[in-house]
Amino acid sequence: MKILVVGSGGREHAICWKLSQEKNVEKIYCAPGNAGIAEIAECIDIPVTELDRLADFAEENKVNLTVVGPEVPLVMGITDVFNKRGLNVFGPNKECSQLEGSKLFSKEFMVRHNIPTAKYKEYTDLEKAKSEIDSFGYPVVVKADGLAAGKGVIIAKDKKEAIEALETIMEDKKFGDAGRLVVVEEFISGVETSILALVDKNTIVAMESAKDHKKIFELEKGPNTGGMGTFSPSTIYTDELSKKVYDEVLIKSLEGFKKDNLEFRGILFVGLMITNDGVKVLEYNCRFGDPEIQSILMRLESNLSDIMMAITEDRLSEVEIKYSDEAAVCVILASGGYPENYEKNKEITGIENLDKEIVLFHSGTKLSDGKILTNGGRVLGVCARAKDVESAANKVYENIDRIKFDKVHYRKDIGRKYEQCK
Numbered sequence: 001m002k003i004l005v006v007g008s009g010g011r012e013h014a015i016c017w018k019l020s021q022e023k024n025v026e027k028i029y030c031a032p033g034n035a036g037i038a039e040i041a042e043c044i045d046i047p048v049t050e051l052d053r054l055a056d057f058a059e060e061n062k063v064n065l066t067v068v069g070p071e072v073p074l075v076m077g078i079t080d081v082f083n084k085r086g087l088n089v090f091g092p093n094k095e096c097s098q099l100e101g102s103k104l105f106s107k108e109f110m111v112r113h114n115i116p117t118a119k120y121k122e123y124t125d126l127e128k129a130k131s132e133i134d135s136f137g138y139p140v141v142v143k144a145d146g147l148a149a150g151k152g153v154i155i156a157k158d159k160k161e162a163i164e165a166l167e168t169i170m171e172d173k174k175f176g177d178a179g180r181l182v183v184v185e186e187f188i189s190g191v192e193t194s195i196l197a198l199v200d201k202n203t204i205v206a207m208e209s210a211k212d213h214k215k216i217f218e219l220e221k222g223p224n225t226g227g228m229g230t231f232s233p234s235t236i237y238t239d240e241l242s243k244k245v246y247d248e249v250l251i252k253s254l255e256g257f258k259k260d261n262l263e264f265r266g267i268l269f270v271g272l273m274i275t276n277d278g279v280k281v282l283e284y285n286c287r288f289g290d291p292e293i294q295s296i297l298m299r300l301e302s303n304l305s306d307i308m309m310a311i312t313e314d315r316l317s318e319v320e321i322k323y324s325d326e327a328a329v330c331v332i333l334a335s336g337g338y339p340e341n342y343e344k345n346k347e348i349t350g351i352e353n354l355d356k357e358i359v360l361f362h363s364g365t366k367l368s369d370g371k372i373l374t375n376g377g378r379v380l381g382v383c384a385r386a387k388d389v390e391s392a393a394n395k396v397y398e399n400i401d402r403i404k405f406d407k408v409h410y411r412k413d414i415g416r417k418y419e420q421c422k
């Protein structure tokens with residue numbers, strides 16, 4: 001079959017890499033792709049937001065399945081556009097994608113279906129929000145309702161910061177229209193983790209676990225990023241926790257979709273906080289986590305194309321999904337300054353010096369005059385598989401310094417103890 005992958009990051013590179021090893025996949029296109037993806041797929045110069053052009057391309061090239069990586073086109077309704085034209089697409093429709101596209105929609109869904117989450121209230125009126133803010137206690141969490149490239153959540157430690165957060169979002173409109181409405185939430189503390197679940201109309205199946213490290217610096221210090229590294233399986237996600245999450249969150253989510261007539265087909269990403277008071281859902285996303293899926297796909301032995309095809313046809317319960325018992329680690333090389341301001345167009349060298357067991361996924365790169373240049377905050381994901389997490393991490397870290405670009409930054413504690421960081 002012919003597959004079109006929509007997106008240009010490490011997640012999409014990992015998807016293309018997996019698909020490229022599957023016998024039934026004869027051709028992979030990627031729109032727009034990146035320098036690494038270009039080695040295994042034909043990159044098509046169409047932005048992820050140009051839904052009609054993507055559908056035209058899929059139709060003209062007789063694409064059998066389009067796989068949507070990022071949330072933006074999903075929330076814009078790419079699935080509805082494709083389905084209307086009879087084109088097969090992997091990813092939830094516009095209505096279901098509101099689980100990621102609107103914090104309020106997801107909170108209301110959770111409350112309606114008795115899925116544990118932090119207490120909240122929504123506001124469109126700044127003065128009202130300010131006057132009620134004390135009632136949540138401090139710290140308090142202020143969230144822009146809409147998509148804000150992962151930056152729309154502010155944790156305010158006191159009243160002054162909370163008022164500033166409300167003003168930044170509602171008055172200064174830092175996140176534009178995404179901040180028309182805010183969700184204010186009680187702060188919950190605990191251990192944060194997440195799980196990706198495959199979903200069709202009748203079935204929900206958790207994938208293998210992967211632990212993401214969101215903070216820019218070692219020991220979870222500094223600002224949040226899109227994710228600086230992952231390892232799979234996650235040491236936090238025990239069998240006991242897995243059962244709890246299935247019973248209290250996943251199955252209730254599926255039942256909720258049925259009751260609400262939401263035909264969710266695709267990936268449900270569940271962000272979780274393990275608190276003293278039980279498991280609570282922080283957020284839903286409607287796509288694979290990046291870089292969670294890089295580590296997970298390093299371990300997936302079944303065909304991803306078969307799984308995705310089955311989901312679009314509501315046959316998920318019929319497919320066997322097998323993973324390697326080995327562990328995988330993925331460490332992100334980022335541009336210095338990320339997640340704030342950073343420079344692009346730095347030449348990347350040394351890729352050819354990596355050991356052959358290393359799998360390199362490009363996140364933000366581009367080709368220019370035969371050179372590979374940095375083209376984003378997260379630049380590369382260096383991945384390895386081995387008998388356990390520590391061995392996989394050791395393989396990654398033995399290789400990582402061979403890749404060079406100006407102002408490169410990476411975390412040294414992904415999948416290993418801080419004491420092992422040199």
Ligand code: AMP
Binds near residue numbers: 143186
């Ligand atoms: P979200 O996009 O809603 O997952 O929020 C981004 C990050 O903010 C999460 O990964 C958590 O680290 C943190 N966060 C969100 N909501 C809460 C909450 N109610 N209490 C504590 N931390 C939170």
Ligand code: GLY
Binds near residue numbers: 227288289290291
């Ligand atoms: N790594 C977190 C995310 O994809 O949202």
